[in-house]
Every structure is written in structure tokens, then in C-alpha cells.
Amino acid sequence: MKSGSNLEKILCAGHFAVTAELGPPKSVSAEVVYKKAETLKGYADAVNITDCQTAIVRMSSIAAGSMLASRGIEPIIQMTCRDRNRIAIQSDLLGASALGVKNLLCLTGDHQKFGNHPQSKNVFDLDSIQLIKMVKDMRDEKKFQCGEEIKVEPHFFIGAAENPFSEPFEFRVLRLAKKVKAGIDFVQTQVVYNVEKFSKWMEMVRELGLHEKVFILAGVAPLKSAGMAKYMKNNVPGMDVPDKIVERMTVAGKEKAKEEGVNICIDIIDQVKEIKGVAGVHIMAIEWEEIVPEIVEKAGLLPRP
Amino acid sequence: MTKRDFKPKITVFYCEHSGLLSADMAIKSGFVYPESVRMIKVPCSGKIESIHIMRALEEGDGVVIYACHKEACQFLRGNLRAEARLAYIKNILKEISIEEERVQMYYLSPSNGVKFTRTLSTFYEDLKSLGPNAGRAEE
Amino acid sequence: MIVGERKPMQEILDMIADHKKIFIAGCGTCVAVCMAGGDKEVSILSSAIKMARNKENKPIEILEQTPLRQCEWEFVDELKDKIEACEAVLSMACGIGVQTLVERFPKVIVYPAVNTTFLGLPEEQGVWSERCGACGNCVLDKTGGICPIVRCSKSLLNGPCGGSQDGKCEVDPEVDCAWQLIYDRLKTLGKLDDLTEILPPKDWSTGRDGGPRKIVREDMKL
Numbered sequence: 001m002k003s004g005s006n007l008e009k010i011l012c013a014g015h016f017a018v019t020a021e022l023g024p025p026k027s028v029s030a031e032v033v034y035k036k037a038e039t040l041k042g043y044a045d046a047v048n049i050t051d052c053q054t055a056i057v058r059m060s061s062i063a064a065g066s067m068l069a070s071r072g073i074e075p076i077i078q079m080t081c082r083d084r085n086r087i088a089i090q091s092d093l094l095g096a097s098a099l100g101v102k103n104l105l106c107l108t109g110d111h112q113k114f115g116n117h118p119q120s121k122n123v124f125d126l127d128s129i130q131l132i133k134m135v136k137d138m139r140d141e142k143k144f145q146c147g148e149e150i151k152v153e154p155h156f157f158i159g160a161a162e163n164p165f166s167e168p169f170e171f172r173v174l175r176l177a178k179k180v181k182a183g184i185d186f187v188q189t190q191v192v193y194n195v196e197k198f199s200k201w202m203e204m205v206r207e208l209g210l211h212e213k214v215f216i217l218a219g220v221a222p223l224k225s226a227g228m229a230k231y232m233k234n235n236v237p238g239m240d241v242p243d244k245i246v247e248r249m250t251v252a253g254k255e256k257a258k259e260e261g262v263n264i265c266i267d268i269i270d271q272v273k274e275i276k277g278v279a280g281v282h283i284m285a286i287e288w289e290e291i292v293p294e295i296v297e298k299a300g301l302l303p304r305p
Numbered sequence: 306m307t308k309r310d311f312k313p314k315i316t317v318f319y320c321e322h323s324g325l326l327s328a329d330m331a332i333k334s335g336f337v338y339p340e341s342v343r344m345i346k347v348p349c350s351g352k353i354e355s356i357h358i359m360r361a362l363e364e365g366d367g368v369v370i371y372a373c374h375k376e377a378c379q380f381l382r383g384n385l386r387a388e389a390r391l392a393y394i395k396n397i398l399k400e401i402s403i404e405e406e407r408v409q410m411y412y413l414s415p416s417n418g419v420k421f422t423r424t425l426s427t428f429y430e431d432l433k434s435l436g437p438n439a440g441r442a443e444e
Numbered sequence: 445m446i447v448g449e450r451k452p453m454q455e456i457l458d459m460i461a462d463h464k465k466i467f468i469a470g471c472g473t474c475v476a477v478c479m480a481g482g483d484k485e486v487s488i489l490s491s492a493i494k495m496a497r498n499k500e501n502k503p504i505e506i507l508e509q510t511p512l513r514q515c516e517w518e519f520v521d522e523l524k525d526k527i528e529a530c531e532a533v534l535s536m537a538c539g540i541g542v543q544t545l546v547e548r549f550p551k552v553i554v555y556p557a558v559n560t561t562f563l564g565l566p567e568e569q570g571v572w573s574e575r576c577g578a579c580g581n582c583v584l585d586k587t588g589g590i591c592p593i594v595r596c597s598k599s600l601l602n603g604p605c606g607g608s609q610d611g612k613c614e615v616d617p618e619v620d621c622a623w624q625l626i627y628d629r630l631k632t633l634g635k636l637d638d639l640t641e642i643l644p645p646k647d648w649s650t651g652r653d654g655g656p657r658k659i660v661r662e663d664m665k666l
């Protein structure tokens with residue numbers, strides 16, 4: 001065991017893993033964190049805590065994660081390269097590990113242009129691949145990025161994100177290979193709506209044997225409305241929403257939109273489960289966390305190990 | 306000075322391929338220049354630099370450019386350049402709160418005396434109601 | 445070359461609001477080529493300032509001159525008489541020119557009229573874009589001759605982020621994704637394997653992060 005985390009145990013034992021996502025509040029409200037966390041308890045093996053997602057200031061991922069851990073819910077801390085240099089990142093990771101955090105997702109981070117402080121300075125001292133390597137060396141080599149020794153090292157189960165739908169498409173798998181080489185243990189993908197394209201990507205993943213080196217969790221997210229589907233299709237870079245999905249949401253109409261969104265999500269889970277090399281799903285229902293239990297249940301993923 | 310007494314000082318830049326012939330035609334038809342209009346002939350409207358327009362405004366109330374029709378420039382793109390420069394000048398005028406209407410550009414065929422007379426007379430009257438250019442230097 | 449852009453007129457007018465006689469100093473090199481601070485722009489700015497001040501009934505006297513380069517002692521020395529004849533200088537050079545004047549004429553007030561924007565090239569008439577971040581540690585050999593430090597919005601060194609779409613950057617659909625350009629070029633060169641190498645964390649100390657930089661060449665010193 002690299003970290004001894006619940007997620008690592010489940011994946012290593014060959015179970016189909018379920019992770020979920022929790023967006024911390026834009027306030028100090030601990031209550032919000034606990035409330036969202038309780039709804040996910042027993043339905044997700046571990047829960048991602050976003051790190052100022054879309055560059056909007058929110059409660060720290062590590063702080064919220066530690067709160068989750070205290071309630072027996074395993075957090076996956078997200079760490080981006082946008083706001084911290086290598087000094088701050090390593091410092092925060094030492095702290096996170098001391099607080100009992102065992103899973104870490106290494107991300108580049110959304111550009112601050114999209115957030116609520118578009119005039120801020122960004123850091124990007126490291127990119128996500130360099131971050132992965134740094135964390136792996138901290139764990140396996142007991143070394144800081146500068147090469148100095150760490151007396152008591154952090155043990156993280158290291159994850160990364162990958163987007164099978166952005167471009168250049170042929171490079172996407174090579175980029176995953178780079179992340180594998182850099183030292184990840186698991187990967188969570190961008191939300192899958194285009195299963196066909198995802199399968200093609202997985203085929204390329206298998207050709208390189210990457211599915212045998214890391215655990216791949218397919219990202220899924222329930223749609224709330226036809227408008228949301230259209231918006232994601234047209235306005236979110238790196239998001240691929242096929243016409244037939246938009247159509248299903250449109251046909252469902254306003255009243256049944258949420259229901260249909262859940263149905264689509266379950267259909268996609270059913271499909272990706274059958275793809276060789278997919279080790280689990282990552283359900284992203286930001287600000288709709290309460291729907292996760294229903295999805296997990298209807299997708300036949302209960303009880304959790 | 307009341308608005309009635311005000312005689313706008315205007316600089317007219319005119320292309321010799323269109324404006325010149327139109328002005329001749331206008332005069333033949335009886336048009337008389339207001340006394341405060343200064344005429345400057347250019348080989349092409351594209352030869353008018355931004356600073357020429359600015360300087361003319363600095364010591365006057367308005368500037369008019371007569372150029373050939375868009376696809377009829379003897380130098381192919383001269384009038385398009387003039388148009389772009391005019392837009393640039395209008396932006397500067399906006400930045401310093403001087404009325405953009407003080408600079409105008411008209412496209413003419415050669416020998417269109419009627420349009421020349423009408424546009425220049427209208428421009429003159431418009432400036433009269435606009436009043437003196439507040440940015441103009443004291444004489 | 446250094447690319448700049450004139451500051452908004454109001455900002456300039458506010459800087460010089462209390463002066464009655466100023467000297468506008470242009471620069472005949474980079475900012476002249478990018479049409480931000482050459483002799484033409486000096487004369488236009490001068491004219492605009494005069495009109496704006498006439499309008500307020502606070503006329504201003506302006507001297508103008510554009511030396512070949514405002515970043516060399518030899519050329520700025522030519523400006524001495526005009527500088528001394530005025531209350532302040534409005535420099536239309538890049539930030540380097542402004543500071544050259546400040547250092548050469550320590551008692552003179554110098555205001556910047558231009559925002560120094562980036563190091564780049566004129567892509568076509570009227571269009572300039574950034575090419576170099578002066579990071580002091582060039583990586584162009586590893587990235588197909590295309591700079592990810594300034595041309596990637598996140599300065600990524602190991603490939604595109606998830607926001608690359610249709611060859612464009614997620615930050616601005618008008619901006620090319622540097623990593624798409626790098627990928628395409630390395631593909632053309634048959635060198636895609638280069639991209640599988642993990643580039644280690646960059647040594648930023650050679651850049652601005654290491655503090656103000658200086659180069660001393662003993663062989664060139666007098």
C-alpha cells in the first residue's frame with residue numbers, strides 16, 4: 001500500500017470504485033461541508049474536495065477535507081498549480097498529510113480569468129506533471145523538490161485528471177502516459193457524455209498498457225436541464241456533449257429534465273463500466289451532491305465495499 | 306460671439322481625382338465658398354496623415370475629407386487608409402471630449418458638384434450650430 | 445522588439461494636469477515601429493493634449509523630440525536643452541526609456557505615456573503579438589521553437605491543459621493554443637517523441653523571480 005487509503009484498498013482489491021465531488025462553500029460555514037458530506041457517506045468511497053474550482057475563492061480544500069476525515073468520510077484533496085508555488089504546495093501537502101489526508105489529485109488549475117478575481121496574478125511555477133513527480137518523490141524518495149531529505153514523508157495516493165475530449169486528441173493519451181511516468185496511481189477523467197469518443201480514447205490507453213499501470217475512473221455528471229447541456233456543449237472548452245444527449249434532455253421537457261439527466265448519467269455509467277480498463281466512476285454533481293445516492297443506487301453500485 | 310456671428314473655420318482636404326473636379330463643377334454651378342474655408346488639395350486621400358487632421362482641428366473648427374468612392378481609388382487602398390485614420394482620430398477626439406462630428410469624410414465621383422455643394426454647405430451649417438471648437442488654440 | 449500601447453488619454457491628462465510646459469519625448473526604435481511612441485505619435489499626442497487643455501482654458505506649451513533611442517545615454521543627452529526648458533517630461537518610450545531619462549536627469553519629473561506591453565513581433569500591419577517572456581533560460585529547443593512560457597496562458601512545459609479546443613486557448617478564443625502549435629510543428633518535423641520527455645520544474649531564478657537582472661561582460665568593459 002502506498003497510502004493505505006480506502007480508495008486505494010478498494011481499487012487494489014479490484015472493486016469498481018465510486019468517487020464523488022464536493023465543492024466547499026464560499027464562506028466559513030462548516031455546516032455546509034458537513035451536510036454535503038453526510039449525504040455522500042456510504043455512497044462514495046472517497047470524495048474530491050475542489051481547490052477553488054473555476055478560480056473562485058472557496059474554503060480551502062485541505063481544511064474542508066480534514067473536516068470530512070473527522071466524520072469518517074475519506075477526502076481526495078485537489079491541488080492546483082495556479083495559486084501556489086512549489087514552496088507553498090509542499091508546505092500544504094505536509095500539513096494535509098499530518099491531518100490524515102491520504103488521497104491527492106494533482107491539477108493544473110483553471111485560469112483565473114474565469115473566476116471571481118480575474119485581475120489576480122497566477123503562479124504556475126509547476127505544471128500538473130511536474131507536481132505529480134514532486135509528490136511522488138516526496139513519498140517514494142523522501143525528498144523535497146529541491147532534493148533535500150524529508151524526515152517523515154507524506155503518503156499520498158496520487159491522482160490526476162485527464163480530458164479525453166480536448167485537443168490535440170492524439171496527444172491526450174500521450175499526456176496521460178506522461179502523467180503515469182511522472183507517478184500517478186489513479187486518474188479521473190473529464191465528464192463523459194460522448195461514450196463513443198471515450199471508448200476510442202480507452203482503446204488508445206489500452207494500446208499503451210496504461211490501464212494496467214493506473215486505475216482509470218470515468219467522470220460522469222448528471223445534467224439538470226437542456227439549457228445546461230447546450231451551454232456545456234457550446235461554451236465550456238474541453239467538453240463534448242453529443243447532440244443526442246441534448247436532444248434527450250430537450251424531449252424530456254422542463255418538468256422531467258432532472259429525472260432524464262439522472263437516467264442519462266446512469267446509462268453512461270452502465271456503458272463505461274463495460275469498457276475494459278475502467279476501474280470506477282467519478283460522479284461530479286457540484287451543488288447537487290444530494291443526487292449522488294440515487295445515482296449510485298440506481299446504477300447498481302450499492303452496497304459499497 | 307453669438308452663434309449667428311460665428312463663422313466656422315474649416316479645412317477641406319480633397320483628393321485631386323474626385324474632390325477637385327467636383328469642386329470645380331460646384332463653382333461652375335454657382336457655389337461660393339464661405340470665407341473661412343481653407344481648401345487643401347492632395348494627390349490621394351490616403352496621403353492625409355492623422356497629424357494633418359489634428360493640426361487642422363487645433364487651429365480650426367472642423368475638417369472635411371473628400372475622397373473617391375471606395376472601389377475607385379487611383380491608388381487602390383488610399384481612401385480606405387483615410388477612413389481608418391479618420392476612425393482613429395474620432396477615437397482620440399472622444400477621449401478628449403471634442404465632438405467627433407467635427408471631422409467628416411465624404412465619398413464622391415469626379416465632377417459631382419451637387420454632392421460637393423450639399424455636403425460642404427450642410428457641414429458648415431452643422432458646425433455653426435455646434436459652435437466653436439473648444440479645443441482650438443486662441444488666436 | 446518591445447511592443448507598447450499609448451495609455452488612455454485621461455490618464456495622461458491627469459498626470460500632467462498641473463504643468464504648463466512639458467516636453468514629449470518619443471523613441472525612434474521599438475515603439476516607433478509598433479506605432480505607439482515614434483515621432484508621429486508624439487505629434488498626435490501633443491496636438492490632442494493641447495486641444496484638451498485649450499478646452500479647459502488651461503493652455504499648455506509642448507516641446508517635442510524623438511531621439512533614435514531613448515534607452516541610450518548618447519541619444520538622451522541630446523534632449524538636455526528641451527528637458528531643462530520644461531517642467532516635466534512625458535515619455536512615449538517603453539519603461540526602459542522612461543528610466544533612462546530618470547537616471548540621466550535625476551531632478552526631472554518623467555511620466556510614462558505608453559504602457560510597455562510585451563516582447564513580440566508585428567504579425568501583420570497593425571497586429572502585434574507576444575513571443576518572448578525574457579525568462580533568461582530559453583526552452584525553444586525543446587518546444588519546436590514555440591515559446592510555452594508566454595504563449596501558453598499557464599506557462600505549461602509538458603503539454604496542453606484540458607482547455608485546448610479547436611487549436612485555441614480556453615482563456616481567449618482569439619489566442620492560439622501554444623501547445624497545439626508545438627504539437628503540430630513537432631509532428632511536421634517528425635519529432636513527436638520529444639513530447640514524451642518530462643521537462644522538470646523550470647529554474648525561474650534566471651527570470652524576474654530571481655530579482656533584478658544584470659549582465660556584465662568584462663571583455664566589453666572599457
